[in-house]
Amino acid sequence: MKLRSLSVNQFKKFTSPHVLDGITDELNIVVGPNELGKSTLLDALRAVLFERYGSKAQVIQRLQNDRSQAAPVVELVFDVEGGEYALTKRFMKREFAQLRCPDGTLLESDAAEAELRRLLGFKEAGSRGSNPESLGMWGVLWVLQGESFGRPELADSAQASLSAGLESEVGEVLGGRRGRELPQAIERSLAELVTASQRRPRGQYKDALDHVVELGYQLTDQKRQQREIADTIEQLGAAQGRLLELESDDQDQTYREALTTARAELREAEQRQLQISAAQSELENRSRQLAQAHQAVDNREQRRNELAADDDELEQSAKVLSDLRDREADAQQRLEPLRQALQQAEERTTNAEREESYWRNAVTVITRASELDALRSRQSEIDSALERLAAARRAVAEINVDDELMQRIREASTALERANARLSGAATRITFDFDADHLGGVEVDGSALTDPQAVVNAIRPVVIVIPQRGQIVVDPAIADVAQLSGQEREARLALAEALAQADAESVIAAELRRDERRDREARVEAAIEEVARQGTNRDEVAQQLHAHEVWRSALAPDLLALLAHERNEAERMLQDAQDELSRCRDSYRQAQSALEQRRQSMEMLSGEVREQQGVVELATDMLKRRRTAFESEVAQTPDAELGEVVRAAASAESDMSREIDALQANLPPHSAELLQARIDRLEEVIKTRDSRRSDLGSEISRLQGMIEAREGAGIEESIEHTSRELDLARQRCARFERQAAVLDLLASTLREAESEAKERYLAPVLGRVHPYLQMLFPKAAIRMDENFNIVGISRQSGYEEGFDRLSIGTQEQIAVLVRLAFAEMLVDQGAPAAVILDDALVFSDDQRMQLMFDILTHAAKRVQIIIFTCREQLFDGLGARQLKLMPGDADSLRSA
C-alpha cells in the first residue's frame, strides 16, 4: 500500500481545504513546529480509513472544528497493488463515504467501507469508534505520538494477521489448539505429582511416600514387639526350668541335716570353752595374790631404807641453822656506826634550815615594802586622770548644740526659706521707678520709700501713699495667701524656737557653738583614753594598797628589823643558805639509805634463821612418828611371816596353770566360731533357696501376665498386615514414580518440540529484524514469544537482558526495528502495509540516530514510511522527501 495524498476541510483546526501531496513510495517526512497540525493529519488519515462515516461516536464529534461545527471532510488517495484508489468521507452532517476504485467503479457508503476493509485487512469499528482490535496490524505500524517506545502491544487481530503471514511462509508449526492444550494438560498432570522447580514429590505421590515411611516405622516397631514377646517367652521358659530344678532335687534336706549337726557340735564346743574360761579366771586371781605378797615384802624393805635417809637429812638441816645464827650476830654489830652518822647529818640540816628561813623572811619583807610604795604612787596617778576627765565633761555640758539640735535648726531654716519663696512666687510685684529727687513723702505700708527703684512683692494689700496725691492700695489677688502666710509663720516660729534652745541668735551662731562643743567632746575622749591608759581598776589598786598597809602595820619588830638589810644582800644570803641546806639534806639522805640497806640484809638473815629452825623442828617430829609406826608394824607382822605368804601363793598359781593345760588338750576338733560360721552359711543357703523359689514364682507369674497381655495383639498377624500394606504402598509409590517419569519425559519432549517450532515460526520476523539489529547492536539477538512480544535481547556476552530493563531509547529503537520487520514481512507476502512514525526516536543519541536513518532509508526501499516530526534539525540527516501542507481546492472537499 502506498499513500499518495491526503486532503482535509473543516477538520479540527483546518477550517479551509488543505492538501498534503507528493508522497513518495519510500521515505517521507512532514516537518513542522507544534500546533501546525501534524497530529491532526494523522487523525484525518485514521478517520478516513478506519472510522465509519455514519458514526456519531465521541471521537468523530471531536473531528469537527470547535467554532464552525461544520462537517469534517477527508479525501485520501492511495495505491494497492499498483491500482489507485480515492477515498472520501464526510462525517457528522450529510455524511457519506465514497471509494473510487482503479477500474473506475465508485462504491458508496457501506459498500465503500466494506471494500476498504477487505483491501486493507482491518475490522469494522465499533460504536465508540476504532480500537486496537479493529485496527489489526495498522495499529502496530502506525505509531502515534508517545507510543513509539515500549514493547509493541499486539492486539489479537494483529497477532492473527502476523500468524497468517508467518504460516504462509513456514506452514502451521504450533499445532493449533491441540498444540496449546496438550502440553498444558500434561504439565497439569505432572504438577499434581511433582513440584515445578525441584521435581519433588507432592500431593498423592508425597502422601504415598510418607505412608511408606510411616508403615516402615510401624513395621519396625511391630518387629521389636515380636522380639520382645519372643524374649519374654524365652525368659518364662528359663524361669520355669530353674524353678523345676530348685524343686526337684533333695539338696534342701542335705542342707538341713548339716545344719542340725553343726548346731549340736557348737553346743559341745561352747561348754568346753566355758570351763576353760572359768579356770583361766581363777588362774588370774591366784597370780594377783602372788604379786600382792611380793609387793608387801618389797614395801617393808623400802620403808626401812627411807627412815635411814631421813636421819641423814635432819642432821644436815641442823648444821645449816647454826651457820645462819652466826651470820646474824655479826650483822647486828655492824649496824651501830651507821646510826651515829645519821644523827650527825640530821643536826647539820636543822641548822641550815634555820639560816635559810631567816634570809627568806628578809627577802619577803623587803619585797612587800617596795610593792607598797609602788601602789601608793599608782593610786595618785589614777586619781589625777579621773579629775581631768570630769572637768572635760563639765565643759561639754556647758554647750547644748549637739548634732541633732543643729539638724533641727537647719531644717527649720530651710522650711522658712521654702515658705518665703512660695510667698514671693505668688506675690504681686510692685516696681517703683521714681526720680530720686522726688521721693519725699512716698510711703509704702506706712514706711517711707527710700529706694527710687524699689521692688515690693506684695502678698497682702499694700498701701502706697503719695503725698498730695493720695494713696494707692495694691491688693494682690492671691488665692491661698492665708495658707502660705500661715506656713511662713509656722516656719519662722519653729526656727526661732530652735535657735532659742541653742542659745544662738542666728543659724551661723548656732553652727559656731556646735563646733565649740565638738572640740570639747574631743577633749573628753582624750581624757577617757588617759584613764584607760592607767589600766588597772582603781578599786583593785586601792584594795591591794589596803592589804599592804594592813600587813605593814601588823609587822613584828624582829621582821621590821629585817628591813635594815639591803635587798641585794638579802637575796645573795638567801641563795647561799639554800645551797647549804641542799647539801645537808643530801648527806642526810645518804646516811639514811646506808643504814636502811644494812638493816634490810639483817632482817633477811633473821628470817632465814627462823625458817630453818622451823624446818629442823618439823623434820625431827615427823621422823619420830614414822619410826614409831614402822616399828609397831614390824612387831605385828615379822619379816619371816611375809616370806611364808609369798611361797604359798606361788604354789597355788602353778597348780591352776596345769589344770588349764589339761582342759585345752581335751577340746573338740572345730572351734565354736567356725561352727557358728557354718550354721550361718547353711541357714543363708536354705533361706536363699526359698527366696529364689518365691522370686521365680513371681517372675513366672509376671512373665505369664505379660504374655497374656500381649497375646491378643496377634503380633505376627499385625506384622503380616503391615508388610502387606507396605508392599502395596511401595507399589503405589513406584507407580507414581513411573507416572512422573512418563509425564516428565512427555512434558520435556513437548517443550523441546514447542521451542523448536517457535524458533522456526518466528524465523521470518527475526530474520528480518536481525540485519537491522546488527547495525545497531553488533552480535545482538532478540528473543520473541509466539505472540510476537519482545521478551529480551542477548548481546555479545550471551547474557539475556529483559526488554523492560533496557533504556527507553534502546527500547524505542528495537520497537521501531520490529515494526519495520513486521511491515516488510507483510509487504513481502503481498499484504498492504506502510509505516507511520509520529515524533519517534527523540530519545536516541546522535550516533544511534544516524544508524536509525540508515535503517529507515533501507527499509523504505520496500515499505513506504512517513515520519511526522517537530524537530527539523534532528531529522536533518534523514534525506527524506519533505512534504508540505498546501491550501486545497474547496470544491473537491465540500463540507456541510
Next chain:
Amino acid sequence: MPFRFIHTADWQIGKVFRFVDDATMGVLQQARLEAITRIGALATDYSAAHVLVAGDIWEYEAPALRTRNQTLERMRAHDDVHWHLLPGNHDAHQPNGLWDQLRQRGLPENVHIYTAPEVSEIEPGVAAVLPAPLQHRRSLSDLTEWMDHARTDHGVIRIGLAHGSVRGFGTNEEQRANPIEPTRPEAARLDYLALGDWHGPIEVNERCRYSGTPETDSFQTQGTGTALLVDIETAGVAPRVQSLDTGQYSWTSVSESVSDWQDIDWLDQYLRSLGREPARTLVSLTVDGALSLADMEYYSRKILEEASASLAHLRVNDDDLYAIPSDDDMDAIDAGGIVRAAADRLRELMEDGGEQADIASEALQRLFIEQQRIESRSR
C-alpha cells in the same frame, strides 16, 4: 456302622493376601472362616461326629485375639461335632505360645487340641488319634516315628494326624522340612494317616492322604478347595474316602498373546467364562505381544478396566506386552505441529531401545490418550 470323620487341614485363618485390594482381601479372609462353617454343616449332613484338622489352623503362631476367637466360635457353633486340632508349621506349638494360651484361656468343649505325641481315644474303645504336633516351624526329624511304638487297645482304629512333607513329594528345600515317611501307616499300623501342608488334595497311598485346603488360596493350587470324608469299617480295613467340595473361590492362571483388537475381544470373553462364576474367580493373567496405541488403549479399557471388574480379582503381568505405534496412531495424535513433533521424538526414543525406551513408550501412550480426551471434549 463304620467310624466316620472328616479330614481337613490348612485352614490358615487370618492369612493376608498381599496382591489384592483391601475389599477383596476382606472377602477372601471371610471365605476361609466360612469354610469352617461349611465343614461343620457337611459333618452334620454326613453324620460325622469328628473333624480332624491336620495342622495350620491359623496362619500364625501369634494370630490376633479376634482371629483366634472367630475360629473357635465357628467350631463351637457346631456342638454336635468334635474338632481335633493339630499344630502345623504355621502355628507350631511353642512353650507358653498359642496353644498353651488356648488351653489356659479354656476351649469350647467340642474342641480338642494335641500338643504332645500321645495317644488319645476320641471314641472310647473305637478310635484313637495319634498326633504328631510340630514344635517348630521346621523340624528335621520325622515326628510320626513315635507312632510305630504307640500302644492302643486291640480293635481300636488308629488314626495318625500329622503335618509335613511326605518323602518323595516335592523337590525344593522348603518341602524337605517336616519329613514324613510314606510307609508310616504300615510301620505304625495306622488305619489312616491324615496329613496337612499340601494345599491341593493328594492321595499318597490308600491309608495316607492330604485333604488340601478347604478354600484355595493361591494360583499355584487348582480347584476350589476340598475336605475328605473318611469311613473306616473296623481296625485294619482300608478306609473309604470321599472328596467334599468346600471352597467358594476359584483361582486360575491364564497366559495369552495378543496382537490386535480381535485378540483382545477374545481374551475378554475367555476371562468372563472362567470359574463357576466370574465374581468368585481370581485370575492371574500373563499377556504378551505387541499392540498399536489405539489397540493398547482398547486393551486397557476392555481387559484392565471392564473384564477386571467382572472378576473377584485380576492380577495382570503385561511386562511383555509392547505398544508399537502405527502411522494411524501417529496421525491420530496430530498430523503436524509440536504435538506430532513430540510424538515422533518419543517414537524415536522407543525404537532406539535405550534406557528410556519403556518410559518413552508409556509417554507416547499417554500422549495418545490425552489427545483422544481433547478430541472427545471438542466433539
